[in-house]
Amino acid sequence: MTDALPTLITEDDLTARVAELADQIDEEYAGVEELVLVGVLKGSFIFLSDLTRRLTVPHRVEFIAVSSYGDRESEESGSVRLLMDVRHPLGGKHVLIVEDIVDSGHTLAYLVRLFQARHPVSLKTCSLLHKPDRTQTEVRLDYVGFTIPDVWVVGYGLDYAERHRTLPYVASLPEELR
Numbered sequence: 037m038t039d040a041l042p043t044l045i046t047e048d049d050l051t052a053r054v055a056e057l058a059d060q061i062d063e064e065y066a067g068v069e070e071l072v073l074v075g076v077l078k079g080s081f082i083f084l085s086d087l088t089r090r091l092t093v094p095h096r097v098e099f100i101a102v103s104s105y106g107d108r109e110s111e112e113s114g115s116v117r118l119l120m121d122v123r124h125p126l127g128g129k130h131v132l133i134v135e136d137i138v139d140s141g142h143t144l145a146y147l148v149r150l151f152q153a154r155h156p157v158s159l160k161t162c163s164l165l166h167k168p169d170r171t172q173t174e175v176r177l178d179y180v181g182f183t184i185p186d187v188w189v190v191g192y193g194l195d196y197a198e199r200h201r202t203l204p205y206v207a208s209l210p211e212e213l214r
């Protein structure tokens with residue numbers, strides 16, 4: 037059962053850290069007319085929904101869906117495919133990309149390149165989790181919730197083969213369960 041998975045980050049710690057990130061974002065975007073949060077589907081949807089409800093800066097939410105080519109070989113090549121674009125133009129906007137996790141960093145690097153070409157006023161990145169031991173790109177992380185070791189994590193939006201996404205905490209998934 038999913039509730040037997042070893043906890044890496046508790047629900048309380050997630051709640052507290054999301055509130056801190058929201059405070060930091062509120063402070064840094066104070067006075068901005070509108071911030072556009074772009075959630076990267078699917079993994080970010082729970083983090084984003086908690087973050088957005090803590091923010092007081094005027095903002096709206098967009099979603100984008102990408103997929104990395106699944107096997108190890110292409111993972112190394114960093115190929116990312118756009119499955120669904122945002123609905124409104126990002127030109128002239130303050131844009132914050134919201135991710136659940138930065139692993140190799142290829143997804144975020146791709147999105148930064150994609151969005152930069154659309155001439156936003158500003159473009160920043162926010163990820164709940166970061167695995168620095170796995171990251172192969174130079175992409176800048178402006179807001180990071182937790183730095184974690186190289187373990188497979190699930191819960192709070194993150195899945196393993198679509199399972200465990202809705203666990204309320206972040207758990208590590210032991211090898212025998214993969």
Ligand code: PRP
Nearest residue numbers: 077078079104137138139140141142143
């Ligand atoms: C995960 C995660 C990030 C990406 C990070 O998405 O949500 O978008 O991988 O990996 P990277 O830093 O190595 O590029 P995934 O492809 O598992 O899809 P999902 O969010 O729909 O589960």
